[in-house]
Amino acid sequence: xxxxxxxxxxxxxxxxxxxxxxxxxxxxxxxxxxxxxxxxxxxxxxxxxxxxxxxxxxxxxxxxxxxxxxxxxxxxxxxxxxxxxxxxxxxxxxxxxxxxxxxxxxxxxxxxxxxxxxxxxxxxxxxxxxxxxxxxxxxxxxxxxxxxxxxxxxxxxxxxxxxxxxxxxxxxxxxxxxxxxxxxxxxxxxxxxxxxxxxxxxxxxxxxxxxxxxxxxxxxxxxxxxxxxxxxxxxxxxxxxxx
Amino acid sequence: xxxxxxxxxxxxxxxxxxxxxxxxxxxxxxxxxxxxxxxxxxxxxxxxxxxxxxxxxxxxxxxxxxxxxxxxxxxxxxxxxxxxxxxxxxxxxxxxxxxxxxxxxxxxxxxxxxxxxxxxxxxxxxxxxxxxxxxxxxxxxxxxxxxxxxxxxxxxxxxxxxxxxxxxxxxxxxxxxxxxxxxxxxxxxxxxxxxxxxxxxxxxxxxxxxxxxxxxxxxxxxxxxxxxxxxxxxxxxxxxxxxxxxxx
Numbered sequence: 001x002x003x004x005x006x007x008x009x010x011x012x013x014x015x016x017x018x019x020x021x022x023x024x025x026x027x028x029x030x031x032x033x034x035x036x037x038x039x040x041x042x043x044x045x046x047x048x049x050x051x052x053x054x055x056x057x058x059x060x061x062x063x064x065x066x067x068x069x070x071x072x073x074x075x076x077x078x079x080x081x082x083x084x085x086x087x088x089x090x091x092x093x094x095x096x097x098x099x100x101x102x103x104x105x106x107x108x109x110x111x112x113x114x115x116x117x118x119x120x121x122x123x124x125x126x127x128x129x130x131x132x133x134x135x136x137x138x139x140x141x142x143x144x145x146x147x148x149x150x151x152x153x154x155x156x157x158x159x160x161x162x163x164x165x166x167x168x169x170x171x172x173x174x175x176x177x178x179x180x181x182x183x184x185x186x187x188x189x190x191x192x193x194x195x196x197x198x199x200x201x202x203x204x205x206x207x208x209x210x211x212x213x214x215x216x217x218x219x220x221x222x223x224x225x226x227x228x229x230x231x232x233x234x235x236x237x238x239x240x241x242x243x
Numbered sequence: 244x245x246x247x248x249x250x251x252x253x254x255x256x257x258x259x260x261x262x263x264x265x266x267x268x269x270x271x272x273x274x275x276x277x278x279x280x281x282x283x284x285x286x287x288x289x290x291x292x293x294x295x296x297x298x299x300x301x302x303x304x305x306x307x308x309x310x311x312x313x314x315x316x317x318x319x320x321x322x323x324x325x326x327x328x329x330x331x332x333x334x335x336x337x338x339x340x341x342x343x344x345x346x347x348x349x350x351x352x353x354x355x356x357x358x359x360x361x362x363x364x365x366x367x368x369x370x371x372x373x374x375x376x377x378x379x380x381x382x383x384x385x386x387x388x389x390x391x392x393x394x395x396x397x398x399x400x401x402x403x404x405x406x407x408x409x410x411x412x413x414x415x416x417x418x419x420x421x422x423x424x425x426x427x428x429x430x431x432x433x434x435x436x437x438x439x440x441x442x443x444x445x446x447x448x449x450x451x452x453x454x455x456x457x458x459x460x461x462x463x464x465x466x467x468x469x470x471x472x473x474x475x476x477x478x479x480x481x482x483x484x485x486x487x488x489x490x491x
Contacts, residue, residue, distance in 0.1 A: 169408055173401050177391035186387055187405060190380040191412050194419035201423065222415070233408055236325075240400045 025110030029118025036095075037126045043091070048130050051084040055138045066143040073142030074152065074203035081131050081156060081199075082192050085163040086185055088127040089171045092119060093238070097175045103242055112238060113231035120168045120234070128160025144207070151206040151216075158219045159199040165230040166191045172237035194222065252331055254471045255480050261464045261471075269461035275454035282447035290444075299357040301447050305455035307350035307371075310378055311413070313343035313459055317385070318410035321403035331467075333399035334474065336406060337389060338467035342459050344382035350375055370421035377416050381409045395474055 020028065037044060058076045062068055096102040096119075105115040135156050136149040144152065170188035177183060202215035251257045283301035290297040317339040324333035354372060355365040366372070385402050392398035475481045 166408075169404070173388060173405055174391070177388070177401075178393075179387070179391040183387055183391050186380070187384045190377045190384065190416075191408070193377055194412070194415050197419045197423045218419075229411075233404060237401065237404050240397060240404065243397055243400075 019109035022111060022114045025108075025114035026118040026121070028110070029105070029115040030122050031118075033119050033122030034125065037091075037122065044126055044130075047084060047088050047127060048134065050087055051080055051131055051134065052138065054080040054083060056141075059141075069141075070143040070207065073139060073144050074148070074200040074207070076142065077135050077139055077152060078156075078159075078196055078200040078203075081128075081135065081160060082163060082189070082196060084131055085127055085160060085167055086188060088123065089167045089184060089188070090181065092123050092168055092171045093175055094171075097241065102175075102238060106239060106242055111235070113235040116168065116172075116234040116238065117231045120164050120231070123168070124161045124164040128156070128164055132156035132160055144203070148203050148206045151212050152203045155199040155202040155212070155216060155219060158216060158223055159195050162195050162219070162223050162226050163192060165226040166195075168234045169230060169237055172234050172241060175238070175241035195219070198222070252329055254331055254334070254475055257331055258468060258471050261468050265461045265464035265468065267461075268457045268464070272454050272457035272461055275450050275457060279447055279450035279454050282443060282450060287443040287447050288441055293361055296357060296360040297444075299353050301451045303350060303353040303357055304448060305452040306346045306353060307375060308452060309455045309459050310343055310347035310350050310375060313339050313346060313463075314378060314382070314406075314413060315410060317343060318406045321406040324399060325403045325407070330396075330399075331471075333396075333403060334467050334470045335463070336403060337399070338463045338470055339459075340382055340385050340389075340402075341466065342462050344379060344386065346455070346459065347375055347379040347382060351379065370417075370423065373423075374413075374417045374420045377420070378413065381413070385409070 055076060058072060059069060062072060093102060096105075106112050108115070132153055136153050139149045139152050167184075167188050170184050170191075173187065174180065174184045198215045198219045202212040202219070205212040205215060251260060279301060283298055287298070289295055317336045320332045320336040320339065323329055324336060351372065354375075358367065359365050385405055388405055389398045389402050392401060472481055472484070
């Protein structure tokens with residue numbers, strides 16, 4: 001597809017004659033946000049680098065001993081994933097809020113919750129997914145064995161979308177408020193607690209030789225609940241911010 | 244008698260009612276607290292295993308209960324505020340947040356002083372303690388979000404969404420943390436089992452719980468009166484309050 005036809009498709013997606021379907025609105029927002037993200041690859045790289053650096057700092061602070069590191073590992077890798085997700089949250093809505101795109105989406109005939117879903121999916125693809133892919137590599141530095149590394153990747157793959165979803169609520173609520181980033185952290189991090197517990201718990205269970213199925217099932221249940229409910233909360237929060 | 248409850252959705256008619264209720268519940272809270280503390284500190288027997296340290300539960304348990312109940316009340320008023328676009332309901336939610344945060348802080352603080360002689364530590368990463376701590380963070384988040392938004396009506400709705408998201412998460416947080424680690428003793432009171440404590444201890448606890456309820460109602464109603472006056476300061480009826488110099 002040429003860039004001109006992509007642009008016209010984008011315009012049709014937001015202000016077309018036919019109201020876009022839910023799927024169409026999701027795909028439109030997803031493609032648009034992915035394109036914007038890929039045009040500033042340096043920013044994405046920095047966010048990923050942040051994850052690598054935070055994970056690398058803990059051995060300096062605690063101990064380089066393999067026994068200590070393999071105990072700390074799951075928690076460190078998961079907590080750092082929380083922070084990396086948090087760091088990338090302002091990118092989700094702030095620029096679109098500032099230049100009026102978000103307002104156009106709210107006025108468009110497609111459902112706002114669907115546009116928000118597409119944006120959240122793009123956010124996960126550009127932050128959560130790279131972290132989940134990178135984590136086993138960093139986990140190897142924490143003396144985690146193969147099974148634990150596989151479960152680390154699996155739990156991050158299921159858990160990081162929940163972080164993007166819950167975080168989007170906070171990102172939408174703090175649009176245009178004073179206190180920005182630190183306020184966002186205060187709103188979002190307590191909500192992340194269950195994801196952290198089950199995510200790191202899955203890896204810990206694997207280290208202890210137990211089945212990680214309960215934790216992964218609970219994470220998946222949380223993901224399904226969040227996928228169904230969160231887009232509507234985000235749409236409500238965006239409308240409040242646009243008032 | 245038929246009461247038109249919607250009459251009290253208007254700040255003008257609610258303001259004097261809130262004043263009367265706040266005075267009534269404040270007085271009740273003082274009476275219940277006096278009786279409860281007398282039972283708890285004087286009449287109730289010393290615990291066989293925990294000694295006199297257990298007497299902290301007469302503050303600790305009611306505070307922990309109220310921390311959770313006030314959050315649910317705040318979420319209910321938030322839902323009414325969003326659903327019916329009711330101004331006063333949002334003010335009630337705003338007024339409840341600091342009281343709830345106070346109760347959560349009190350539960351944690353008194354728990355630390357109870358834990359030291361009983362468990363040998365001020366803090367342990369126990370399920371209920373951790374979930375109460377996260378509850379305190381949720382309260383502080385709601386309060387901080389309100390402070391960060393200048394327009395009170397926008398702040399009302401943003402805080403309402405946050406409170407509703409929080410109330411869905413509170414049970415999830417509670418069960419996740421409980422599953423993660425449990426050191427805290429099981430609850431001593433259950434509606435389905437015979438009480439496991441002496442009658443006087445139970446009586447003291449229940450009276451102190453009544454005191455905590457009355458205190459929370461009185462404190463939040465007093466605060467909502469202040470919020471009403473602050474928000475409606477441009478209106479004639481608030482100006483006339485100040486002219487007279489007394490509150491009805």
